[in-house]
Amino acid sequence: MEYLLEIKDLKTSFYTDEGVVHAVNGISYGLKEGEVLGVVGESGCGKSVHALSIMRLIPDPPGKIEKGEVLFDGRDLLKLSVSEIRHIRGAQIAMVFQDPMTCLNPVFSIGFQITEALVLHRGMDQAEANKRAAELLTLVGIPAASQRLNDYPHQFSGGMRQRAMLAMAISCDPKLLIADEPTTALDVTIQAQIVDLVKRLQQELGMAVMWITHDLGVVADIAKRVNVMYAGYIVERGPVRDIFKHPRHPYTLGLLGSLPRIDEVHGTKLISIPGLPPDLILLPKGCPFAERCPYVIEKCVAEMPPLEATDEPEHIVACWRWREISGGATR
Amino acid sequence: MMANTTALMQVRNLKKYFPIYAGAFFPRHVGDVKAVDDVSFDIYKGETLGLVGETGSGKTTVGRTILRLYEPTAGQVSFDGIDVYGLSESQMSKIRLRMQMIFQDPYASLNPRMTVGSIVAAPLEVHKVASGKVKGKRIDDLLDMVGLNPEFVNRYPHEFSGGQRQRIGIARALAVNPDLIICDEPISSLDVSIQAQVVNLLEELQQQLGLTYLFIAHDLSMVRHISDRIAVMYLGKIMELADRDEIYIRPLHPYTQALISAVPVPDPDVAENRKRVILQGDIPNPANPPVGCNFNTRCPFAEDVCFKVDPDFQEIQPGHWSACHFSERFIRHPVEVQPTPV
Numbered sequence: 001m002e003y004l005l006e007i008k009d010l011k012t013s014f015y016t017d018e019g020v021v022h023a024v025n026g027i028s029y030g031l032k033e034g035e036v037l038g039v040v041g042e043s044g045c046g047k048s049v050h051a052l053s054i055m056r057l058i059p060d061p062p063g064k065i066e067k068g069e070v071l072f073d074g075r076d077l078l079k080l081s082v083s084e085i086r087h088i089r090g091a092q093i094a095m096v097f098q099d100p101m102t103c104l105n106p107v108f109s110i111g112f113q114i115t116e117a118l119v120l121h122r123g124m125d126q127a128e129a130n131k132r133a134a135e136l137l138t139l140v141g142i143p144a145a146s147q148r149l150n151d152y153p154h155q156f157s158g159g160m161r162q163r164a165m166l167a168m169a170i171s172c173d174p175k176l177l178i179a180d181e182p183t184t185a186l187d188v189t190i191q192a193q194i195v196d197l198v199k200r201l202q203q204e205l206g207m208a209v210m211w212i213t214h215d216l217g218v219v220a221d222i223a224k225r226v227n228v229m230y231a232g233y234i235v236e237r238g239p240v241r242d243i244f245k246h247p248r249h250p251y252t253l254g255l256l257g258s259l260p261r262i263d264e265v266h267g268t269k270l271i272s273i274p275g276l277p278p279d280l281i282l283l284p285k286g287c288p289f290a291e292r293c294p295y296v297i298e299k300c301v302a303e304m305p306p307l308e309a310t311d312e313p314e315h316i317v318a319c320w321r322w323r324e325i326s327g328g329a330t331r
Numbered sequence: 332m333m334a335n336t337t338a339l340m341q342v343r344n345l346k347k348y349f350p351i352y353a354g355a356f357f358p359r360h361v362g363d364v365k366a367v368d369d370v371s372f373d374i375y376k377g378e379t380l381g382l383v384g385e386t387g388s389g390k391t392t393v394g395r396t397i398l399r400l401y402e403p404t405a406g407q408v409s410f411d412g413i414d415v416y417g418l419s420e421s422q423m424s425k426i427r428l429r430m431q432m433i434f435q436d437p438y439a440s441l442n443p444r445m446t447v448g449s450i451v452a453a454p455l456e457v458h459k460v461a462s463g464k465v466k467g468k469r470i471d472d473l474l475d476m477v478g479l480n481p482e483f484v485n486r487y488p489h490e491f492s493g494g495q496r497q498r499i500g501i502a503r504a505l506a507v508n509p510d511l512i513i514c515d516e517p518i519s520s521l522d523v524s525i526q527a528q529v530v531n532l533l534e535e536l537q538q539q540l541g542l543t544y545l546f547i548a549h550d551l552s553m554v555r556h557i558s559d560r561i562a563v564m565y566l567g568k569i570m571e572l573a574d575r576d577e578i579y580i581r582p583l584h585p586y587t588q589a590l591i592s593a594v595p596v597p598d599p600d601v602a603e604n605r606k607r608v609i610l611q612g613d614i615p616n617p618a619n620p621p622v623g624c625n626f627n628t629r630c631p632f633a634e635d636v637c638f639k640v641d642p643d644f645q646e647i648q649p650g651h652w653s654a655c656h657f658s659e660r661f662i663r664h665p666v667e668v669q670p671t672p673v
Contacts, residue, residue: 042522042523042524043522157613158386158613159613160613187385187386187549187614188385188549188551188590188593188594189385189589189590189593189609189610190385190613191593191595192592192593192595192607192609192610193609193610193611195595196607196609214522214523215595216523216595216597217552217594217595217596217597217602218595219597220595220596220597220598220599220601220602221595221596221599221602240599241599241600244597244598244599245599254524255523255524256597257527258523258524258526258527259523259527259552259597260530260552260553260555260556260557261552261596261597261598268556269531269534270527270530270531270556271527272524272525272527272528272531273524273527273528274528276492276494276525
């Protein structure tokens with residue numbers, strides 16, 4: 001078996017009063033065991049919805065996974081019964097969310113919330129679970145862990161809550177950790193701590209990590225492979241160096257250009273992408289980026305380009321004109 | 332963006348404490364949150380001064396207190412030679428014509444029941460700057476200036492995206508032809524590609540209109556991009572202030588060093604090779620700051636003196652201010668935190 005997680009033609013929509021929101025529009029990719037994948041894109045590009053679809057956490061209604069397969073260890077998660085998927089969630093695939101304030105239950109102690117999964121998935125008794133929970137908190141860098149088990153979430157700072165969430169996520173040795181913007185709500189010095197921690201945990205435990213973010217800087221630091229998403233499509237995918245050094249999709253190029261860099265030379269002007277992302281209810285027939293794209297031709301408006309291989313190994317892109325967009329990103 | 336060195340605004344020993352009360356029936360004053368604690372700096376005419384800091388560092392409170400949206404606890408602010416805190420309410424209203432603000436949240440800072448036209452017109456009406464046809468023309472010009480179609484005057488804020496709303500906020504701030512605009516995290520709630528649009532707009536407007544900005548943000552790379560000089564705040568105090576390049580190449584305060592090294596760089600090669608200073612712990616509670624230097628709980632270089640004596644904020648080199656006992660040492664032995672461009 002080549003992939004730990006293989007997604008085939010996944011499509012998720014939301015049926016709202018205004019119309020059908022096409023959040024994820026047929027994406028396919030594979031994630032190997034122990035691999036760190038970065039998923040990048042702006043608000044509404046479908047990066048979170050696709051992760052929630054993998055975990056079967058899409059609220060239905062209004063959401064619906066229209067079609068596709070999510071093969072995890074060879075089993076299609078979309079075909080499992082509710083009780084079967086519960087054995088996967090938390091035990092084999094764990095997830096950390098953006099806002100650690102709302103993800104922890106304020107009326108239960110941190111210790112209780114960590115041991116819950118251990119008792120449920122690992123069949124430990126409470127004493128055993130408490131011991132393991134203290135070990136986990138130490139592992140994620142919370143000092144005096146056994147005393148802090150009785151603390152409630154409000155007694156933890158934002159960074160510590162995110163550490164507690166990570167302790168919870170890794171408690172059952174998952175094969176895959178999905179981190180959905182885990183550092184977006186944190187300050188940069190705390191973000192650096194968390195990124196460092198996840199890198200260390202990933203190496204020690206050997207799990208695969210899917211890191212979802214809009215911050216290209218964090219992706220460059222942590223990921224080995226990157227999916228760039230736009231309007232529910234993967235528009236470019238490849239090894240992290242290729243994506244940053246030789247982006248082939250005009251959107252990736254634009255995203256990199258619109259970032260100021262801490263090491264930039266004075267007087268560099270930011271290259272902004274004009275316009276706005278498309279309305280996901282009224283998706284255009286052709287390429288969703290066509291309206292904002294400086295390279296647009298008639299064919300782009302008429303037909304969505306397929307993901308095709310570039311001249312670099314494992315680097316794929318969905319653009320009719322990728323051959324003309326080479327290496328232009330180095331400023 | 333050639334800034335001269337005449338101060339448009341001088342801030343001296345500014346303090347803003349928020350009192351804490353305890354007791355349900357007979358509340359007693361039990362302490363203060365020292366949001367801004369003895370801060371001094373100048374804003375030069377035509378420059379952009381970046382004010383960076385983490386959550387709770389007091390950067391927004393500085394912005395609001397110098398506009399007198401909060402009354403200060405102590406300190407002086409002079410704007411173009413006028414003592415701001417000595418003014419009466421009506422005099423203050425006049426001077427506000429020259430100082431405007433752009434807010435962080437473009438959803439909360441625009442009244443959902445007002446049309447774009449009436450939002451932008453509000454400052455013109457309040458200050459009785461323009462009325463009738465002149466006002467209408469001015470609104471059209473302002474919308475055009477910020478890149479919005481003047482035909483949108485009768486639309487409501489909910490019809491616009493975040494970036495467009497921020498443009499409306501900018502048009503409102505520009506309406507009365509201010510000299511100084513305080514930009515309080517104007518881009519932090521926007522997507523990356525939209526951030527660049529708004530920053531480019533702010534830069535163009537500065538060149539056209541000769542504006543002075545105080546740009547408050549937590550995003551160091553964006554602050555470096557837009558600013559001429561940068562002040563770094565931590566727990567109510569300015570830790571370091573210098574020219575944009577100077578502060579990145581030769582940071583003299585350990586907090587600035589850590590902050591710069593924590594910023595992610597969108598380049599895998601740089602990310603792999605750079606040395607990082609990862610700070611331990613969190614920012615302390617501003618109601619109960621540490622004795623001595625504010626940064627001593629997280630500082631990798633802290634020595635005995637740091638736990639006893641609060642270092643002065645002093646000019647170490649011309650134009651380069653720092654509040655650390657060991658700034659001199661960092662001149663002799665620079666700490667390299669600046670990632671090298673590849």
